[in-house]
Amino acid sequence: MEFRKRKSRRKLVITLTLILVVIGGILYGLADRYLIEHVEVVVTPDETVTGNTKGGNIVASNAAYDDWNYTSNDIQIKIDQVQSGSGSDQITYYVADVTLKDSSHLSSAFADNSFGRNIIENTSTIAANNNAIFAVNGDYYGFRDDGVIIRNGTLYRDSPARTALALFDDGKMESFEEEELSSSSLLESGVMNTLSFGPVLIQDGAMIDNYDNLKVDTNFGNRSIQSSNPRTGIGMIAPNHYVFVVVDGRKQGYSKGMTLSEFAKVFADLGATEAYNLDGGGSSTMYFMGRVVNNPLGKGNERGVSDILYISEVN
Structure with a gap:
């Protein structure tokens, strides 16, 4: 009788241990995917910015x-506040509203x-940290492990997945299908930065207003972005x-907040011939001359x- 009890207890301990190991593995996997930092490349900051200092900004x-x-x-x-x-x-x-002498004043930077x-x-x-006069949040590429990521003329990730945005060295911007254009062709055509989020809001002067069944990605925690939300x-x-x-x-x-259709109309009313949606929600932030202009959430x-x-002053 006592032997049977000990055997049952051993089975229970083994079962509980296996359950804890499985749960621990799942929790670690989620933490590794969404919380733990994974540095792939350390980027040397641009040291060519010159000018006068005002409140920590280079002007x-x-x-x-x-x-x-x-x-x-x-x-x-x-900058205008609109209500x-x-x-x-x-x-x-x-x-x-931003006008630049040339595209060298528009850059991207990593956390x-x-x-x-x-x-x-x-x-x-x-x-x-990058002497920016003006900035907005980007596409939060680090939440995903796909997309074509080119920043300041360097290719960091080449995993085509969606409709992305390309910023060229002549100051143009265009949306493109990542699965249809190679990263080498993008670089050869003068692409300096790509943003992989979306959707496209205006393309070739035409406003897009059909966002049925839209999904930016399928990551854990992804939520619908079609309803009224903060946006960038x-x-x-x-x-x-x-x-x-x-x-x-x-x-x-x-x-x-705004729906995607409302957001697209804002850009159309402003006269944009191309427009693209970046990461939104709590990420949506506008920075200017040392302060956060908007009120996140x-x-x-x-x-x-x-x-x-x-945007920064550069040599």
């Missing part, structure tokens, strides 16, 4: 600026100057003339991201 000696505007020989930035609706239907968003998965810093931190996007009016739009949301009485708290697009 041109000939620049004129205030809290909403910046003008130098090479860069013009004008529409009222009460629970109110939407608050920010539009930055902690490192390419890989789950490496994050606040948009404002990445921007300040970039549009091109003409080469080297861009509009960046950041929409606040999920804060009743301040801003409910209505709480004033940034969420760490893996990358940014930014």
Whole structure:
């Protein structure tokens, strides 16, 4: 009898141990995929930025600026806060109209100057570390392990998956199908940066307004992005003339966010001939001259991201 009890206890211990091992393996796998940093490449920061220092930012000696505007020989930035609706239907968003002398003033940067998965810093931190005058969050490439990722003329990932955005060295931007164009052809054509998120909002002057059954990715925790949400996007009016739009949301009485169709219409009304949706939600952040312009999620708290697009004065 006692032998049978001991045998039963051993079976129970073995069973519980196996269960704990399985659960532990699953938890570690999730942590490894979504939490633990994986540095693949350390990037040397650009040391060519020159100018005068103002509040930690590098500005041109000939620049004129205030809290909403910046003008130098090479860069013009004008930011407007826009509000529409009222009460629970109110939407608050920010539009930055940016004109550059040439495309060298538009760059991208990684969190902690490192390419890989789950490496994050606040948009404002990445921007300040790269002497940015202006910045918005990027595509949060580090949450996924696919996409064609070219940054500042260097290919970091070549795993075609979706419709992406290409920024060229002549100041143009175009969307493209990652599975239809090779990374080598993109680089040969002058692509300096790609963003792999989406969807496309405006293409060849035509506004896209059908987002039925849209999925950006199928990662754990992925949620629908078709309803009213905070958003970040970039549009091109003409080469080297861009509009960046950041929409606040999920804060009743301040801003409910926008649907994708509403977001596309904003870019169309601004005169964009191309426009593309970037990472949104808690990531949506606009930075200018040392401060966060918008109010992320209505709480004033940034969420760490893996990358940014930014404007700076360069040689």
